[in-house]
Amino acid sequence: MPAAPGAEHNSGVTEAFDALIPRPRRELAPGAVHLPGWLDAGRQRELVGLCRSWASGPVPMRAVKMPNGGVMSVRSVSLxxxxxxxxxxxxxxxxxxxxxxxxxxxxGDLGREAVEAAYGPDEGSRYEPDAALINYYDDAAKMGMHQDREERVNAPVVSLSLGTACTFRFGNTENRNRPWQDVELASGDLFVFGGPSRFAYHGVLRTLPGTAPTGIGFEGRLNITLRQTGLG
Ligand SMILES: O=C(O)CCC(=O)C(=O)O
Ligand SMILES: [Fe+2]
Structure with missing residues (x-):
């Protein structure tokens, strides 16, 4: 993950905008909850540092090759x-x-805290994530509409965004077509999808270069998803 020169000007504008236009918590569909700015700047910085160390091995970050021969534009590493x-x-x-x-x-602790923030303490304390995907998006990267369905249990997926914002598309559970909703995921945002939304199609249309906040030491987008695989 390259450290990039800051985009102070744009970021300053974005931060000023955020202060003017608060982004409230929103439930996009039953079980799909967006909590903007859930991580404060200190926790964002801390997670960026952890992502750097996770990206340094033992498994390298790589662009996943799909069975159809395509290569994902996102680079990722798993824990x-x-x-x-x-x-x-x-x-x-x-x-x-x-x-x-x-x-x-x-x-694990962060996942329980996130699920508690989205659904309340009972659901939070039951959450036992055992897999994390760290995705790195450069300015051109995106992710096609897909379901997260390699897990054997339907515990929620917790998604945390850091750095450059993106346009995230949250669809329906039937297919990758409409209806969908487009939502901006910015640095520090939490998105949890579980319950009736657990197997909704979703993807990243584009990143929004120049929107990373100043001071987290990172340009480009990082997304961490936590999952409970049920694989034991
Ligand atoms: O980057 C994101 O916001 C979504 C990532 C995602 O859907 C995945 O890793 O399965
Ligand atoms: Fe996904």
């Missing part, structure tokens, strides 16, 4: 379980074969 299309493995079978780094306690 706990290595995600590859369309299964999880304890070893990075498509990139060197190293054992995946263990799922860090800090992300």
């Amino acid at each position: 706990g379980w290595h995600w590859l299309p369309y299964r999880y493995s304890r070893t990075a079978d498509d990139v060197g074969g190293a054992a995946v780094a263990p799922f860090p306690d800090v992300l």
Whole structure:
């Protein structure tokens, strides 16, 4: 993940805008909750630092090759379980074969806190995520509409965004077509989808270059998703 020169001008404008136009918590569909600015600047910086260390091994960040021959524009690394299309493995079978780094306690705690913020303390305390995907988007990267469905249980997916904002498309559970809603995910935003929305199609249309906040030491977009695989 390259450290990039700051885009102070744009970011300053974005931050000023945020102060003028508060972005309220919103439930896009039953079980799909967007909590803008959930992570404060300090926690965003801390997570960026952790992402840097997770990206340094034992498994390298890589662009996933899809079975149809395409290559994803996003680069990613997994913790706990290595995600590859369309299964999880304890070893990075498509990139060197190293054992995946263990799922860090800090992300388990963060996941419970996130689910509690979205759904309340009962759901929060039950959440036991065991896999994390760290996705890195450069200015041109995007992610096509898909379901997260390699997990065997329907515990919610927790998504945390850092750095450059993006346009996130949240669709329906039937197919990748309409109806969908487009929502901007900015640095520090939490998005949780579970319950009736757990298997909704979703994707990232584009990043919004120049929107990373100043002071988190990172330009480009990072997204962390936490999942409970049920693989045991
Ligand atoms: O980057 C995002 O916001 C979404 C990532 C995602 O959908 C995934 O990793 O499955
Ligand atoms: Fe996904």
